[in-house]
Amino acid sequence: MYRSIYSWDSPSVNTYQQSIRQKIIGYDLIYDMMASILHNFTAANKFLVVGAGGGQELLTLGKSFPSAHFTAVDSSKEMLELAAKQIESLPHRPTIMWVEKDLLSLRVNEVFDVVSCHLVLHFIKSLDQKRTMLQKIAxxxxxxxxxxxxxxxxxxxxxTFKHELCYWRSxxxxxxxxxxxxxxxxQSFSVTTHPINLELLINLLKEAGFTTILPYFKTHMIDALVAIKGETTI
Known part of the structure; x- marks a missing residue:
């Protein structure tokens, strides 16, 4: 999670795992379904986790791909430490390179098979910054x-936004x-939380070079997508 501008009451690392599940209905499904989908792809050995704090991606993917290599990036040292604690429960710990760095200044010199970027983009303020980060990922x-x-x-x-907020509150x-x-x-919306609509997100992904973009999960205003760069054969 992109902790430097994360504003959901700034939960301590001791309560984060509980509170995030109280806020996001079906939180674990975002990650479990990702792992299930990935088994359709023949090459899934090098992973970049953008916003790795908390460790849910690493825990879920580490179970399914124990021999994979992960680069885990987050701006918060405390949340990376929480991620490291999370994976202690794995019987076979994957190879992980930990990178404490602001996501907007991230420069990656490697090429990866898979990138995950969960619950991060809405904390990036401007449209240009979102576009830049998605292009870096691509x-x-x-x-x-x-x-x-x-x-x-x-x-x-x-x-409809007012109705969506009402339902999420319930x-x-x-x-x-x-x-x-x-x-x-x-009150965080437009202050530290800066969403865009789904259509615009899909257009930004297409601009960055993703040609196949499919939704795989939705809960309230949160959409999860799988996007493939260029043509692919599953």
């Missing part, structure tokens, strides 16, 4: 490489999130 992938990306996607000016409160915590989350 450039780090080999031809036919695969990107898994999830983010909050919404049009903040639309009437889910969070039902899962034990307090009203004051919800209000801080709601």
């Amino acid at each position: 450039d780090s992938l080999k031809e036919n490489g695969v990107l898994f990306i999830s983010s909050i996607n919404a049009d903040l000016t639309s009437q 889910s969070m409160l039902h899962n034990g999130i307090g009203e004051d915590h919800w209000q801080r989350f709601e």
Whole structure:
């Protein structure tokens, strides 16, 4: 998770794993379904995890691909430490290179088979910055490489946005999130949370060189997509 501008009440590393599941309904499915989809691809050996703090990608993918090599990038030392603790439970720990770095200044000199970028993009403020980061991700992938990306996607000016917030509030409160915590989350939009609509995200991915873009999961305003760079054969 992109911690330097993460604003959902800035949960401590001790409560993060619980609180993120209270906020995002079906949180684990984003990662479990990613691992299942990846088994359709013959080459999945080198992974770049963008926003690796918390460790859910590393834990899920490490179980399914124990011999793979991972580069795990996050701007928060504390969240990378949490990720390292997460994977201690794995019977066979994968090879991981830890990189503490701001995602917008990331320069990767390797080429990867798979990139994951979950719940990060909506914390990148400007459209140009989002475009730049997606292009960096595309450039780090080999031809036919695969990107898994999830983010909050919404049009903040639309009437439906108010309804979507209302429904999300009901889910969070039902899962034990307090009203004051919800209000801080709601007030984060346009301040530290900067979503774009799904159509624009897909267009940005196409601009970056992804030719096959498919949704694989949705919960409230969060969409998860799988995107393939160039032509591919599954």
